[in-house]
Amino acid sequence: MVHDLELIKVGKVYDNGTPAVAGFDLAVAKGEFIAFLGPSGCGKTTTLRMIAGFEAISSGDMLIKGTRINDVPPERRPTSMIFQNYALFPHMTVRRNVGYGLEVKGLAKAEREAKVDRILATLGLEDVADKRPDKLSGGQRQRIALARGLIVEPDILLLDEPLGALDANLRKAIQNELKLLQKRLGVTFVFVTHAQSEALALSDRIVVMNQGRVEQISPPHQLYTRPNTPFVAQFIGRNTILDGSVGGVEDGRAVVDTPLGILRGTANGALAEGSAAKIVVPAEAIEVRSASEARATGMGNAIAATVRRLDVVGHISHLSVELPGGRAVSLEAHVEKYPPGLFAPGGEVVLAWNAAEATVIPAA
Numbered sequence: 001m002v003h004d005l006e007l008i009k010v011g012k013v014y015d016n017g018t019p020a021v022a023g024f025d026l027a028v029a030k031g032e033f034i035a036f037l038g039p040s041g042c043g044k045t046t047t048l049r050m051i052a053g054f055e056a057i058s059s060g061d062m063l064i065k066g067t068r069i070n071d072v073p074p075e076r077r078p079t080s081m082i083f084q085n086y087a088l089f090p091h092m093t094v095r096r097n098v099g100y101g102l103e104v105k106g107l108a109k110a111e112r113e114a115k116v117d118r119i120l121a122t123l124g125l126e127d128v129a130d131k132r133p134d135k136l137s138g139g140q141r142q143r144i145a146l147a148r149g150l151i152v153e154p155d156i157l158l159l160d161e162p163l164g165a166l167d168a169n170l171r172k173a174i175q176n177e178l179k180l181l182q183k184r185l186g187v188t189f190v191f192v193t194h195a196q197s198e199a200l201a202l203s204d205r206i207v208v209m210n211q212g213r214v215e216q217i218s219p220p221h222q223l224y225t226r227p228n229t230p231f232v233a234q235f236i237g238r239n240t241i242l243d244g245s246v247g248g249v250e251d252g253r254a255v256v257d258t259p260l261g262i263l264r265g266t267a268n269g270a271l272a273e274g275s276a277a278k279i280v281v282p283a284e285a286i287e288v289r290s291a292s293e294a295r296a297t298g299m300g301n302a303i304a305a306t307v308r309r310l311d312v313v314g315h316i317s318h319l320s321v322e323l324p325g326g327r328a329v330s331l332e333a334h335v336e337k338y339p340p341g342l343f344a345p346g347g348e349v350v351l352a353w354n355a356a357e358a359t360v361i362p363a364a
């Protein structure tokens with residue numbers, strides 16, 4: 001299968017010696033929505049700019065539809081890029097902004113106008129076609145930028161934090177629009193964000209980056225439930241991560257010997273007996289029981305904890321407990337599950353989970 005986009009061991013060292021990206025491997029199928037997610041400075045934008053051709057790659061190969069593009073200039077790549085600030089021309093009408101790329105390409109006026117009309121209709125911008133972007137809302141400006149990127153019919157649309165300038169409510173609405181539009185058009189999207197919820201909501205697959213390296217490439221649900229590395233476990237979701245050593249692995253289940261007892265989870269990665277490991281327990285997987293109930297049922301995979309606080313906000317109870325050694329664990333559930341008065345501060349409880357829902361990974 002020929003991929004729309006392939007990065008093979010792509011690396012970037014800036015002229016001043018800053019290493020920004022190393023050994024980046026990725027293969028993107030046509031029509032996929034890919035997000036680059038990671039903390040500030042991890043190399044997301046650099047990678048996007050290398051795909052666009054604005055930044056030369058220092059090592060490795062980049063292919064679009066099977067053709068090596070390392071030395072192809074940006075204007076000859078089948079890509080469009082949308083910037084966080086949209087980079088719209090304030091003195092031009094929406095129509096002219098959107099058609100500008102075709103004007104530069106020298107397309108005849110009639111053909112250009114027809115394409116502009118079509119894309120304005122696709123994005124619901126007909127009514128503002130003759131206005132100037134600075135007279136429009138953030139959401140409308142965002143759509144103009146999208147129209148301008150899509151009108152040149154790129155194979156791959158590159159989006160650098162495209163929703164970053166919008167307020168939270170609008171962001172949510174535009175997220176949905178963007179996802180629907182992308183699926184309808186079938187264009188491959190590569191999207192940079194440092195907002196976890198955005199990446200989880202939009203993408204077919206997420207590339208988690210850390211210090212210039214790829215930590216994990218997975219569909220959102222898998223990334224959330226089966227982290228491959230300690231960084232991902234800590235960066236995605238709300239996990240309690242406990243250190244220990246591998247006691248053994250059987251049928252995909254790992255036993256971990258921790259200072260808090262013997263704990264079990266689903267094995268993920270090379271876990272040699274006796275090697276250092278981490279058991280990652282998502283907040284959603286944790287059941288809180290009273291200490292006596294846990295003793296009575298002989299529950300396995302459980303750790304003792306002390307209640308610190310229980311706060312009820314609307315329908316949600318926020319329970320804060322402390323593990324032996326002082327580590328805090330925050331849990332949330334519907335108020336029916338943790339009703340006020342059930343867990344008094346200072347009370348002894350037990351945190352338990354199904355081994356299937358916890359993940360055991362190598363410590364490094």
Ligand SMILES: Nc1ncnc2c1ncn2[C@@H]1O[C@H](COP(=O)(O)OP(=O)(O)OP(=O)(O)O)[C@@H](O)[C@H]1O
Nearest residue numbers: 014016018020039040041042043044045046047194
């Ligand atoms: N033009 C440049 N010259 C030198 N170093 C640069 C340049 N641009 C970025 N860097 C460095 O490269 C590394 C990766 O930066 P990059 O902007 O790709 O990260 P990012 O993940 O997109 O961060 P952010 O979320 O803050 O935009 C950082 O250490 C950054 O300081």
